[in-house]
Amino acid sequence: xxxxxxxxxxxxxxxxxxxxxxxxxxxxxxxxxxxxxxxxxxxxxxxxxxxxxxxxxxxxxxxxxxxxxxxxxxxxxxxxxxxxxxxxxxxxxxxxxxxxxxxxxxxxxxxxxxxxxxxxxxxxxxxxxxxxxxxxxxxxxxxxxxxxxxxxxx
Amino acid sequence: xxxxxxxxxxxxxxxxxxxxxxxxxxxxxxxxxxxxxxxxxxxxxxxxxxxxxxxxxxxxxxxxxxxxxxxxxxxxxxxxxxxxxxxxxxxxxxxxxxxxxxxxxxxxxxxxxxxxxxxxxxxxxxxxxxxxxxxxxxxxxxxxxxxxxxxxxx
Numbered sequence: 001x002x003x004x005x006x007x008x009x010x011x012x013x014x015x016x017x018x019x020x021x022x023x024x025x026x027x028x029x030x031x032x033x034x035x036x037x038x039x040x041x042x043x044x045x046x047x048x049x050x051x052x053x054x055x056x057x058x059x060x061x062x063x064x065x066x067x068x069x070x071x072x073x074x075x076x077x078x079x080x081x082x083x084x085x086x087x088x089x090x091x092x093x094x095x096x097x098x099x100x101x102x103x104x105x106x107x108x109x110x111x112x113x114x115x116x117x118x119x120x121x122x123x124x125x126x127x128x129x130x131x132x133x134x135x136x137x138x139x140x141x142x143x144x145x146x147x148x149x150x151x152x153x154x
Numbered sequence: 155x156x157x158x159x160x161x162x163x164x165x166x167x168x169x170x171x172x173x174x175x176x177x178x179x180x181x182x183x184x185x186x187x188x189x190x191x192x193x194x195x196x197x198x199x200x201x202x203x204x205x206x207x208x209x210x211x212x213x214x215x216x217x218x219x220x221x222x223x224x225x226x227x228x229x230x231x232x233x234x235x236x237x238x239x240x241x242x243x244x245x246x247x248x249x250x251x252x253x254x255x256x257x258x259x260x261x262x263x264x265x266x267x268x269x270x271x272x273x274x275x276x277x278x279x280x281x282x283x284x285x286x287x288x289x290x291x292x293x294x295x296x297x298x299x300x301x302x303x304x305x306x307x308x
Binding site: 091 | 161168170171172176177178179201202203211212215219220222223234235237241243244247249250251253254259263269274282287289293294298299300302306307308
């Protein structure tokens, strides 16, 4: 079953190249049925976050009317990049299966492996420098969130 | 100038809590002017990827009609999580400034620090297990992409 759905994700990635997108495809399955599928649509949608996994997660959430995908499995033609890995954790998927890895993606000209290598660096020393500025009100939004009685945790 | 925009991102985060979103805000600036801003809209939008940074990046791309934000700076009320860090790299922003960090977010009940700790693990040993399956056609989408004459790199 896992081979079957992963094979479909690869075929979707191929189809997506023909359709003007990047060479990546992702499928989300719940209870043995596909509930969402997408190729990478970064350049056609002018959206750098429109990776196949992110697009499929958004579509699955719309399908279920939920911001969590606890009982769902993701099949993706390539190992998720850090952005997609983060999206998978925030969506709380049950499991992920992948075919290619970050080094295959790198050979094809994509930054997946490069971004993984940036993460352990000190924020200010990354290629895209991330600078901390100390401001007295920085924690105020968290304090307001903490005090909120009817907050929806995610 | 950096303090000014970062302060605005914090105020946006506070406003966003009042508006039913999470306690995070992000602003994107180009040539000294704000071109996009958003709070975290995960629960109101039923979209686990709707973090403030991702939403602001998407909005800035729509604003510029581009999938890259090379000359833009991101101001965010809290250190980007791995998903948002990835989005920042894919959008190729110039610089990031942040106020709170991943440990402040963790204290407020958010998984940012937990997800950072998951990344260096072997994929199959993560809390959300990511399993590699070897399939003979795995690299076919990359090969098709490679052969494409008119591909748009991203």
